[in-house]
Structure formats: structure tokens, C-alpha cells
Amino acid sequence: MPKVLSESEIKQYIEEGYFYPVEIMPIDDMSVLRRQLEVFEGKQGHPIEGQQRAKVHLLFKWIDDLMRHPILVDAVEDLIGPDILCWNTAFWIKEAQTPSYVGWHQDLQYWGLDNDELVSVWIALSPATAESGCMSVMPRSHKKLFAHTETYHEDNMLTRGQEIEINNATTIAMPLQPGQASFHNVKSAHGSGPNNSKDRRIGLSMHYMPTHTRQLFSKWDSAALVRGEDTHNHFVHTPIPVRDFDPEAVAFHQRASDTLREIVYKDAQQTNKPTL
DSSP, rough: OOSSSSSHHHHHHHHHHHEEEEEEEEHHHHHHHHHHHHHHHHTSSSSSOOGGGSSSTTHHHHHHHTOOOOHHHHHHHHHHHHHHEEEEEEEEOOOOTTTBEEEETTTTTHHHHHHSOOOEEEESSSSSTTTTTOOEEEEEESOOOOEEOOOOOOTTTTTEEEOOOOOOOOOOOBBTTTEEEEETTTSOOOOOOOSSSSEEEEEEEEEEEETTOOOOSSOOOEEEEEEOOSOOSSEEEOOOSSSOOHHHHHHHHHHHHHHHHHHHHHSOOOSOOOOO
């Protein structure tokens, strides 16, 4: 029996490649987490940037806790089973009234993973609306691979400025309120427009996969074991921080984020953009 998702929701995810929204926590509780992020940014004097955006569960204990939230992991288990790794956690922040966007793309094409069972969860810390540039998805696009053009456009938040030509394809916007999440398959084509609102659009993506998954682009890679057992040991398990910027976890983060950067930049031109 499914733990969180209904049979019809699971069917939609399998057939269409996405589902939203899933209620992870109340808005007030998510507001507390947003404040923790912005207090940190205030102390360092600028928004998070660069490698602070990736493998962030190693830097912030509250993100590691959120990554393991029972409702969230139960929903993932409904889709891929009980033995679950989280490969990456990443911030996607568009400042208010800025032109940054995410080009249409399929993640599997440049993440180096050997199957399409990974589930990408996108969690809203602030309202993700059409005005603020919420994510959109192309239904059923997970059933094939599309050609990507690497544009390196300065406003495209992706490392290579990846773009799929979507022409007149049907696309679905997935607006979310704080505390809600969307789920999409690693092969689902998705993207988002600029933030034309007066508030920051703060999203956190978490990428869950079954433990039998392999990394093809690197001999070493890491992932967090969030549920069940890992009898395959294809990934080094990330440490669980005991506090924000736990020295052991921060040291591990350096190698983990460097490796992630090498994977996503494989055979690509290097830029100063954040990883992912």
C-alpha cells in the first residue's frame, strides 16, 4: 500500500513523468527554514553562491533533516521503493525582478547516472508562482531523449546554458506555496522563467534514487542513505552533520561538490556558474 501518494497520483507520475503538489509541511514551518537561510546570508553579507548551492545537506543540518522528512521520503518510497539514496541537494534562487531563468532540459543527459529511476523533488521555501518563475514540465517527455544545445547564456542558471527546442509542445506550470513540493522523473524535460515578482523565489531540489544506481562519469561519488539498506555500495555515504557547518561534513562537502562539478562539466566548457 502506498504511504503518501494515491494510486492515481502514482499512475500520473509513471505515465506523465511528474506530479504536484505534495504537502510536506505547513507554511509557517517552512517560513522558519527560510529565515534560517536568510539569517546565514545576512551574516556572510551576500546570498549563497557557487558551491554553497550544491550538496547543501552537508552544510546545513536543517537541510539534512528536511531531506529525511518522513512525509517526503514516504512519497519517494511510493515511487522507487524502500532503499533510497539522495544524490544531491541544491538551492535554486531567483532574486526579485531579475532575468535569471532555467532553460528546458533533461537532467539525466549530464548527471552520469545509469538509470532513469531518480526522482527529483523541488521544494518551495517561498511562493513559486507563474510571476516568480515557477518550474514547468513537459508531460510524457521522460519517454525519450531530446537534443540539447549548450548556449552558455549568461541568464540561464544551468552550467552549460542547456536548451531543448520545445516548439509547440504542451507544457504544464507547477506553482507551489511554501512547504509544498513537486516531483518529476530525471528524464522529464523542465524549465522555468524569470522572477518578475517583488519577492525572492527560493527553491530547494533533492534528487532521490534507488541504491542500485551507478555513477558512470566518475570513479568516486557520494550520496546520503536516507532510508533502508545499501547493499550495492556504489556511492560513498555522506556524513550526517550534527550542526550547521559541522567541520567533518564541511570537509566532506569540499570533495563531494568538487566531484559533482567535474561530473556536470564533463566534456563541457568551464564557466563561473554554480554547479548544476
